[in-house]
Amino acid sequence: MGKVVLVTGVARQLGGRFVRRIQKDPEVERVIxxxxxxxxxxxxxxxxxxxxxxxxxIARVIAETGADTVVHMDVTGIAPGGGSRAMVKETNVIGTMQLLGACxxxxxxxxxxxxxxTNVYGSAPRDPAVFTETTPAKSLPSGGFAKDAVEVEGYVRGFARRRPDVAVCVLRFANILGPTADTPLAAYFSxxxxxxxxxxxPRLQFVHEDDVLEVLRIAAHDPRRGTLNSGTFNIAGDGVLLLSQCSRRxxxxxxxxxxxAVTWTSSLVRTLGMSDFSPEQIRLLTHGRVVATDQMRETLGFTPRYTTAETFADFARGQGPGLLPPQAVAGAVDRIAALSAQGSGHLFKHSAD
Structure with a gap:
């Protein structure tokens, strides 16, 4: 009998691609x-x-299907179909609790x-140059998807203690990019x-969506000789890019x-067409974040196909021509300038008060 793999979050492009990928593996008999x-x-x-x-x-689903492997991909920063932030948090946190209880x-x-x-590490001015899997965050995320991820990992650690017979693998992905990526940072770069x-x-790291699928596939299988498919692993492409390099490319x-001037940030991104851009994303674009991937290679046995630069290049190709018509650029700059002036005015007013 082959493996019975249950995958959550399949309505998203990444989850759907993983489902189509994992069912091709000869060791897999059924995919739920x-x-x-x-x-x-x-x-x-x-x-x-x-x-x-x-x-x-979900407990009945796992019981009736006899799933022996669960790949939980329904942890995300963006709600499908323009759902609310509250819905995202409920799915990330409450959904994970229910799923772990069922498992x-x-x-x-x-x-x-x-x-x-890797949002679990936060972004702070005194962060280490490189985070390892055991490096404590200098400043724990206070909200948004980053806080959800911290809570999710806490529940997963509790589950691992209660079910030591289950091999648990937590994959901390750097910012995921690619031609079909649907992430807050992809929306920002658009x-x-x-x-x-x-x-x-800031220094930034990226991981290509194709590499995400491959490392998830590896983690879902029994370990090969010399590897251990359990534990917590940073997953990122080699190298880093500065934000200025990204904009130029x-x-x-x-x-x-x-x-x-943070009080007007939400108005700014809404003006530019982004519905959700959390303070954690602002901190990332201020202080950046870089993680070590030694354990990914040495213990998990995975080497990404794409570097950070190659990942961004593939994403950029899917964005089409970079420079917009002068009128469009000028209009966007004017809107930003107006909001910036409003934010600075509020800032100076509060300082005077």
Missing amino acids: AVDAVLPAHQLGAAEFIQADIRQPT QKSPNVRRLVVKSS LPVLPTVFGYD LGRPTVPLLLP
């Missing part, structure tokens, strides 16, 4: 695809079950893979003009803004 909404893309020969992981019904009750589950993020924080040029102009 789970999501609260119907996917718009094909899932191949996978069995789709419409179920909300926030509800106790704990199932005697069949032997492997759990969780899609996490803006016609990139607002940046005055005086800062996209051909998009930047507008430096004062860091203290």
Whole structure:
């Protein structure tokens, strides 16, 4: 009998691609695809079950399908279909709690893979140059997807203590980019003009969506000789890029803004067409973040196909021509300048008060 793999979050492009990829593996007999909404893309020969992981019904799904491997991909920073931030948090945190409770009750589950993020390290001015998997965060994330990821990992550690017989693998992905990436940072780089924080040029790391699929596949399988497919691993492409390098490679102009003027940030991104850009993303674009990937290579046995620069280049190719018509650029810059003036005015007013 081959493996029975249950995958959550399959309505998103990345989850759908992973489902189509994992069912081709000769060791896999069945793939159970789970999501609260119907996917718009094909899932191949996978069995789709419409179920909300926030509800106790997920326990019945795991029990009835006899899943022995669970790949939890329904941890994300963007809601499908323009859903609210509250819905995202519920799915990330409450959904993970329900899923882990279901896995704990199932005697069949032997492997759990969780899609996490390097956002758990936060972004702070006194951060180390490079985070390892055991480096404590200088400043824990206070909100947004980053805080969700911290909470999710806490629940996963609790599950691992209660079910030591289950191999648990947590993959902390750097910023995921690629031609079809649907992430807050991908949305930021798609803006016609990139607002940046005055005086800062952060170091950034990226991981290609194709490499994400491959490392998830490796983690879902029993370990090969000399590797250990359990534990917590940073996943990122080699090298780093400065934000200024990213803007130049996209051909998009930047507008430096004062860091203290944070009260108008949400208005700024809404004006530019982004519905969700958390303070944690602002901190990332201020202080950056770089992680070590030694354990990814030496212990997990995975080497990314794409470097950080190659990942960004592939993403940039999918963005089309960088420079927009002068009128569009000028209009975007004018909107940013107006909001910047409003933010600075509020800042000076509060200082005077």
